[in-house]
Amino acid sequence: MMLRTEKINLSIGGLRILKDVTADMAQGQVTSIIGPNGAGKTTLFNVITGRMAPTSGRVFFEGAEITGLPPYEIARRGIARSFQITNIFPDMTVFENVSIAAQTRSSCRTSIMTRVSADRETAAEAASVVELIGLTGVGRKAAHELSHGDRRRLEVGMSLAIGPQFLMLDEPTSGMSPAETEGTIDLIRSLGKKVTICLIEHKMHLVMTVSDKVIVLNLGEKIAEGTPAEVAANERVQEVYLGTA
Numbered sequence: 001m002m003l004r005t006e007k008i009n010l011s012i013g014g015l016r017i018l019k020d021v022t023a024d025m026a027q028g029q030v031t032s033i034i035g036p037n038g039a040g041k042t043t044l045f046n047v048i049t050g051r052m053a054p055t056s057g058r059v060f061f062e063g064a065e066i067t068g069l070p071p072y073e074i075a076r077r078g079i080a081r082s083f084q085i086t087n088i089f090p091d092m093t094v095f096e097n098v099s100i101a102a103q104t105r106s107s108c109r110t111s112i113m114t115r116v117s118a119d120r121e122t123a124a125e126a127a128s129v130v131e132l133i134g135l136t137g138v139g140r141k142a143a144h145e146l147s148h149g150d151r152r153r154l155e156v157g158m159s160l161a162i163g164p165q166f167l168m169l170d171e172p173t174s175g176m177s178p179a180e181t182e183g184t185i186d187l188i189r190s191l192g193k194k195v196t197i198c199l200i201e202h203k204m205h206l207v208m209t210v211s212d213k214v215i216v217l218n219l220g221e222k223i224a225e226g227t228p229a230e231v232a233a234n235e236r237v238q239e240v241y242l243g244t245a
Helices: 041-048 071-076 094-103 120-132 148-161 178-191 204-210 228-232 235-240
Strands: 003-012 015-025 030-034 056-061 079-082 166-170 196-200 213-218 221-226
Touching (some): 015 041, 015 056, 015 221, 030 041, 030 204, 041 166, 071 079, 079 148, 120 148
Parallel strands (some): 166 196
Antiparallel strands (some): 003 015, 003 056
């Protein structure tokens, strides 16, 4: 397994947020984590990426324990994450946003205040990522000029430019129109051929379309896991998540 959580528990102020969550995510697959609001999905992401320390339990990445490591160290090991809220530099161009992210693995790092396009290695990598996420046509536009869907694509591109082995996407289609969502489905399919992906998503069509494996959380507990077909047929999932017993 590329990533494994082992009996993760997290309590805050006496409230148990995560309860013995054990999950395996295989290399080369797209794993989706679903569940109602408050199920603990984003909290689990926070534990994996070092933003929150579990009360007990362990996290392993490529066989090595990463529990409790700071976020920057976890990122260095090959885990990148995008967030529910778009996190970009609005006054910089699409190309410059991606270039800044690509700098982190360039052999010729420059200051954030310098003209990053001067680094040919970074520029080539940024151009490749911008093309992959389908934003070549707006590469010279300021990020704040983009549609909501394209801003979300840009954030995914910035995460991808870091060069991760494991890409975590937190509600990548949040606020998107149906057409934008379909475009993101195509993007995730394409990215899934290059990097292992774990995503949180509420749109079941997307989950059932792109996922190799689905993990279902409810009230901090894992209640089901399996292929999309297996999870869709699970009676407890139907009752708790889909509302149809």
